[in-house]
Amino acid sequence: MKINNKFLFFYLCIFIQVILIQFSTHHYETLDWDINAFLVTSLEFGRGNLPYEFQYENKPPLLFLIFFIFSAISQKNLLLIKIINDLIIFLLSISLTRLYSNKSFSHWNFIPGLTFIAFTSNVWFHPNYSEYLLLVFVVASNFIYQKSDSKFKYLYVGILLALSTLVNLGAIVFLLSYMLIIYIKEERVRVEYRNLFFGFSFVHLLTGVTYFVFGVLEEYIMSFVVIPYSYTSSDTSFWSAIQVFVQALADFDLFLYGLLIILITFTLFKTVSLTRSLNSNNFTSEIVIQIFASALFFGIASKGYYHHLIPLLYFLPACLHLLDKQLSKGIIIFFVVFSFIGVNEKLANQSLNNIRNLQTLEENYPTKKAYDQIKNQIDNNDIIFSTENILLLYYLDSPNSSYIVHPALYDYSEITSVLESSNKISKKEVIKNLQLLPNVIEGSSFDGSLIDMNIYQEIVFRNMNFELLNYWDEGDVTVYIKK
Amino acid sequence: MLTVNTMKNSPKKTTENFLFYSSLLLVSSLATYNFSNYIYFYLNIENLDVDSLRNCSFMIFTPNLISYIANYEISSFVQDIYVIPEFKNIHCLGKISNIAYIDSNSITASIYTNSKFINLLIAVYNFSFIFLHYVKNLLNTKKFLFLLIQFNTVVFISYFNSLNISSFSFLIMSFVIIYLFKYEN
Numbered sequence: 001m002k003i004n005n006k007f008l009f010f011y012l013c014i015f016i017q018v019i020l021i022q023f024s025t026h027h028y029e030t031l032d033w034d035i036n037a038f039l040v041t042s043l044e045f046g047r048g049n050l051p052y053e054f055q056y057e058n059k060p061p062l063l064f065l066i067f068f069i070f071s072a073i074s075q076k077n078l079l080l081i082k083i084i085n086d087l088i089i090f091l092l093s094i095s096l097t098r099l100y101s102n103k104s105f106s107h108w109n110f111i112p113g114l115t116f117i118a119f120t121s122n123v124w125f126h127p128n129y130s131e132y133l134l135l136v137f138v139v140a141s142n143f144i145y146q147k148s149d150s151k152f153k154y155l156y157v158g159i160l161l162a163l164s165t166l167v168n169l170g171a172i173v174f175l176l177s178y179m180l181i182i183y184i185k186e187e188r189v190r191v192e193y194r195n196l197f198f199g200f201s202f203v204h205l206l207t208g209v210t211y212f213v214f215g216v217l218e219e220y221i222m223s224f225v226v227i228p229y230s231y232t233s234s235d236t237s238f239w240s241a242i243q244v245f246v247q248a249l250a251d252f253d254l255f256l257y258g259l260l261i262i263l264i265t266f267t268l269f270k271t272v273s274l275t276r277s278l279n280s281n282n283f284t285s286e287i288v289i290q291i292f293a294s295a296l297f298f299g300i301a302s303k304g305y306y307h308h309l310i311p312l313l314y315f316l317p318a319c320l321h322l323l324d325k326q327l328s329k330g331i332i333i334f335f336v337v338f339s340f341i342g343v344n345e346k347l348a349n350q351s352l353n354n355i356r357n358l359q360t361l362e363e364n365y366p367t368k369k370a371y372d373q374i375k376n377q378i379d380n381n382d383i384i385f386s387t388e389n390i391l392l393l394y395y396l397d398s399p400n401s402s403y404i405v406h407p408a409l410y411d412y413s414e415i416t417s418v419l420e421s422s423n424k425i426s427k428k429e430v431i432k433n434l435q436l437l438p439n440v441i442e443g444s445s446f447d448g449s450l451i452d453m454n455i456y457q458e459i460v461f462r463n464m465n466f467e468l469l470n471y472w473d474e475g476d477v478t479v480y481i482k483k
Numbered sequence: 484m485l486t487v488n489t490m491k492n493s494p495k496k497t498t499e500n501f502l503f504y505s506s507l508l509l510v511s512s513l514a515t516y517n518f519s520n521y522i523y524f525y526l527n528i529e530n531l532d533v534d535s536l537r538n539c540s541f542m543i544f545t546p547n548l549i550s551y552i553a554n555y556e557i558s559s560f561v562q563d564i565y566v567i568p569e570f571k572n573i574h575c576l577g578k579i580s581n582i583a584y585i586d587s588n589s590i591t592a593s594i595y596t597n598s599k600f601i602n603l604l605i606a607v608y609n610f611s612f613i614f615l616h617y618v619k620n621l622l623n624t625k626k627f628l629f630l631l632i633q634f635n636t637v638v639f640i641s642y643f644n645s646l647n648i649s650s651f652s653f654l655i656m657s658f659v660i661i662y663l664f665k666y667e668n
Binding site for chain 1: 647648649655656659660662663667668
């Protein structure tokens with residue numbers, strides 16, 4: 001009982017720390033418009049449609065289902081959805097306490113979780129990225145792997161890993177990591193492979209059948225196989241992307257930078273020592289393999305976006321469970337403590353301010369304000385074309401008139417070329433949508449390469465009779481409503 | 484006594500000695516060469532010879548560390564230079580590529596840099612010696628640490644303008660690995 005209380009106390013401390021960090025950006029409505037695209041696409045479920053059927057966003061379908069559930073739980077309150085993400089980060093950090101360690105209480109067991117929180121403290125990692133959700137499934141599979149004695153445990157692992165790939169396709173690297181773990185650790189390699197693949201295939205087959213029943217299997221294959229293959233063919237150098245991130249982290253906090261370098265070095269050190277004994281008892285090979293899988297996740301994405309590093313920043317601290325000496329632990333604690341001092345100094349004030357103003361935070365979101373003012377002027381059947389701040393579609397619960405939800409996707413030729421060849425969009429998609437004479441156009445300009453600004457302005461200002469409504473302070477929501 | 488004699492003449496000892504003295508000599512020569520080029524620059528700062536400039540004969544230690552040379556205030560700019568496959572350009576790293584006199588006591592200088600090459604050099608040197616010391620048991624700890632500290636000091640002083648976050652990361656990694664071999668192995 002005493003041990004449980006100790007655990008609870010430390011969990012509470014971790015929770016408070018997560019809140020102190022994550023709340024620092026909750027006064028911003030949009031940190032990354034990817035999340036807005038997830039939210040808008042997720043509403044397709046509410047209309048009885050599947051993702052990709054009428055609306056396209058470049059992520060697998062389970063992600064949208066999860067966001068749909070978040071929307072339902074929060075009753076479309078964006079602030080609550082952000083807080084749900086904070087809870088996910090909290091749970092992931094707790095999982096680092098419970099995984100790879102024995103059940104007895106030790107202060108040291110909390111350090112990996114705290115390190116993960118510190119790594120994700122920068123605003124780069126605050127939005128509800130799909131990487132957090134894929135980690136939930138991968139971590140669940142790790143729990144089953146470590147704690148279950150069932151002879152079908154790899155079947156469950158396969159199911160969970162399949163679910164993670166339905167959140168973010170890059171999670172396929174964790175299937176590879178389990179293939180390697182089975183090869184190293186298990187005696188009945190073939191049987192376990194069969195279980196793993198059966199579980200994995202079953203989920204994907206079920207998803208495929210669902211799309212087939214809805215008559216949109218072709219769209220599913222296009223979105224789930226053809227486009228991701230095309231999308232990863234664009235390249236950003238792995239090492240320069242890592243270098244850019246490390247430099248940015250050093251600029252943000254030197255102790256965090258030091259901690260990252262120490263963890264990377266320790267991982268490489270353990271990898272070399274693994275060559276002597278692969279079959280160690282303390283999860284060394286599992287941790288090292290998953291760290292490399294996470295690095296591969298960042299590598300195959302080839303985009304250099306920081307949020308692709310979230311799995312790596314989760315698994316790197318796990319290797320702290322492999323440290324033996326008190327001196328080493330002391331050094332790590334020193335870095336973690338000073339990282340938190342730096343991070344809290346930067347973020348805690350704003351977080352406390354946001355917590356104090358919790359009631360008014362959502363009311364001040366600019367798109368929400370715009371929605372509150374125009375909702376009575378818009379009919380359910382109105383055609384809406386959004387080119388900039390697509391969150392308006394979410395509040396209005398309306399689909400975009402274009403098949404593409406996320407405006408940035410117009411600039412990815414590897415995506416638009418596939419959509420064009422499948423007749424999902426036209427070559428001049430933006431002009432086509434403007435010529436459809438939408439009732440509402442959201443966006444003051446079009447930040448893409450598919451349309452000339454003059455053409456856009458001519459259509460909006462001369463040919464149509466639009467009323468311009470500007471919202472507001474930050475000038476980032478502009479809506480044209482047909483008179 | 485016999486054992487000591489055998490050790491002295493063993494191929495391992497010979498390799499060790501060769502490694503230690505050749506590295507020591509090479510890095511010392513590099514430091515001396517760079518320092519002599521700096522002295523040459525210091526003595527001729529008021530009247531720089533274009534040919535010497537073209538031949539990369541003027542070394543400048545980082546103006547971030549030394550901002551005044553012989554009463555001249557130095558403002559510096561970096562200019563990347565290819566060293567692969569133009570290997571002869573290696574000796575131009577850290578040297579002055581161009582100089583302009585602003586007034587009687589201030590000059591601007593462009594300095595040749597190549598971060599990738601310097602990072603590669605740091606990584607290869609440090610990790611090779613770590614491998615040789617901890618895996619192949621070559622060089623005693625004192626000699627090993629002396630070589631590592633000497634090399635990194637020379638590189639960090641001579642090529643400061645070529646350094647970036649990776650250089651510092653490789654340095655930290657090298658010392659973390661040494662710590663890990665000592666305490667966590």
